[in-house]
Amino acid sequence: MKQxxxxxxxxxxxxxxxxxxxxxxxVLREExxxxxxxxxCGSGDCGACTVLVDGLAVSSCLSLAVDxxxxxxxxxEGLAPSGEVLHPIxxxxxxxxxxxxGFCTAGMEMSAFHLLKYNPSPTEAEIKExxxxxxxxxxxxxxxxxxIADAGHxxxxxxxxxx
Amino acid sequence: MSLSHFDxxxxxxxxxxxxLLQSKGPGARVMAGGTDLLLxxxxxxxxxxxxxxxxxxxxxxxxxxxxxxxxxxxxxxLLAEVARHPDIVxxxxxxxxxxxxxxxxxxxxMGTVIGNLCNASPAADNAPTLLAMDAQIRIRGPxxxxxxxxxxxxxxxxxxxxxxxxxxxxxxxxxxxxxTGTAYLSLSARGKMDCTAVGVATMVTMTGKTCAGVRLFVxxxxxxxxxxxxxxxxxxxxxLTEEVVEKAGTQASAESRPISDMRAxxxxxxxxxAVLTRRVxxxxxxxALAC
Numbered sequence: 001m002k003q004x005x006x007x008x009x010x011x012x013x014x015x016x017x018x019x020x021x022x023x024x025x026x027v028l029r030e031e032x033x034x035x036x037x038x039x040x041c042g043s044g045d046c047g048a049c050t051v052l053v054d055g056l057a058v059s060s061c062l063s064l065a066v067d068x069x070x071x072x073x074x075x076x077e078g079l080a081p082s083g084e085v086l087h088p089i090x091x092x093x094x095x096x097x098x099x100x101x102g103f104c105t106a107g108m109e110m111s112a113f114h115l116l117k118y119n120p121s122p123t124e125a126e127i128k129e130x131x132x133x134x135x136x137x138x139x140x141x142x143x144x145x146x147x148i149a150d151a152g153h154x155x156x157x158x159x160x161x162x163x
Numbered sequence: 164m165s166l167s168h169f170d171x172x173x174x175x176x177x178x179x180x181x182x183l184l185q186s187k188g189p190g191a192r193v194m195a196g197g198t199d200l201l202l203x204x205x206x207x208x209x210x211x212x213x214x215x216x217x218x219x220x221x222x223x224x225x226x227x228x229x230x231x232x233x234x235x236x237x238x239x240x241l242l243a244e245v246a247r248h249p250d251i252v253x254x255x256x257x258x259x260x261x262x263x264x265x266x267x268x269x270x271x272x273m274g275t276v277i278g279n280l281c282n283a284s285p286a287a288d289n290a291p292t293l294l295a296m297d298a299q300i301r302i303r304g305p306x307x308x309x310x311x312x313x314x315x316x317x318x319x320x321x322x323x324x325x326x327x328x329x330x331x332x333x334x335x336x337x338x339x340x341x342x343t344g345t346a347y348l349s350l351s352a353r354g355k356m357d358c359t360a361v362g363v364a365t366m367v368t369m370t371g372k373t374c375a376g377v378r379l380f381v382x383x384x385x386x387x388x389x390x391x392x393x394x395x396x397x398x399x400x401x402x403l404t405e406e407v408v409e410k411a412g413t414q415a416s417a418e419s420r421p422i423s424d425m426r427a428x429x430x431x432x433x434x435x436x437a438v439l440t441r442r443v444x445x446x447x448x449x450x451a452l453a454c
Contacts, residue, residue, distance in 0.1 A: 020168075020171030021168045021169050022165070023201075043206075044270050047269060050269055057272055058269050059270065059273065062198050063197070064197065067218065132268065133266070133268045
């Protein structure tokens with residue numbers, strides 16, 4: 001039986017009727033139309049579905065929506081809430097050519113966001129560790145690592161996160 | 164990619180968990196982080212009718228440390244929390260290392276050490292170190308609590324000593340004796356993203372130049388994480404010279420019974436048990452002398 005829950009996504013509350021067996025990924029994509037969140041492997045291996053829950057990067061494909069009441073969820077859409085001004089992470093991904101097919105991008109950016117929130121000047125090793133749960137099927141990792149380091153500089157210079 | 168349907172409960176007390184388990188019967192499963200359980204449902208290996216989440220139970224998430232009483236990790240404490248907990252990093256560095264080496268950052272922000280143990284994979288990354296450190300598992304049922312040495316908990320792949328209506332509430336690790344060192348090393352085909360193909364953990368306690376105590380466990384080389392008692396016998400009471408360490412590695416290898424599967428061949432695993440045993444013994448020995 002469906003139950004009505006309130007999800008706090010990118011700062012806004014959404015009342016939504018969900019089955020207990022629906023994952024956060026399904027609800028974000030199919031009920032809230034936040035299709036920036038991708039579904040890759042569905043097994044927690046690829047990281048394409050990464051979102052932040054109460055500030056922690058998690059796999060939305062292995063999270064139950066009913067477990068998410070009262071928690072703050074951030075998706076890639078939340079990085080650029082105006083829809084016009086991009087987040088420094090997104091700017092750097094474009095500038096450094098870190099996007100090829102784009103399927104991993106949202107998950108990569110959320111893992112980068114998680115890292116840079118706690119550590120604005122990461123070493124290359126720390127960046128690699130932070131995206132170790134995100135697979136890029138185009139194998140464009142070098143540019144992604146460069147973009148994350150670049151975004152870290154930008155965010156440090158502008159006094160931290162912008163959203 | 165949808166999951167088969169189930170009802171979901173998120174009780175606030177253990178008493179409610181037991182009464183739900185009782186009333187719902189074998190179709191009910193308890194869930195901590197869900198990273199193993201939901202995966203099994205996704206793959207059709209399990210079709211529970213009811214899921215009982217443990218995350219809302221107060222006190223179950225606690226990690227507590229006391230220099231004499233030791234370390235207690237609660238059932239819903241996340242792998243990421245164990246990996247970075249200052250007391251664990253300082254006093255139980257190998258437990259932190261094993262948690263940090265489990266899966267990927269996202270999974271460590273969702274999954275739990277206790278869940279990794281209860282899933283009872285022979286390759287569970289957190290098992291060998293906790294076994295080497297003589298951990299005990301705290302089990303609660305409607306009748307009360309029982310405490311079991313972790314080395315009696317694993318009964319086979321996916322099978323534990325839990326009986327119906329019981330759940331694990333915590334794992335307790337005693338304070339290590341003075342002059343003790345621990346180490347865990349694992350190998351897998353593609354780094355930590357992959358399931359461990361072979362892992363070895365040890366705890367070595369020195370008295371002067373002599374190895375006064377040792378526990379040695381091998382992961383992913385048998386139906387459960389295996390102890391290597393004969394290899395321990397070679398080490399106990401001896402100076403840990405290269406020759407003794409070499410012999411213990413060969414013996415640990417002889418005591419493991421790995422299968423060949425997609426992760427590694429049995430022959431490779433057998434070879435690597437010897438190599439990793441020698442490496443963890445050297446490392447733990449070194450750490451024991453340094454403290």
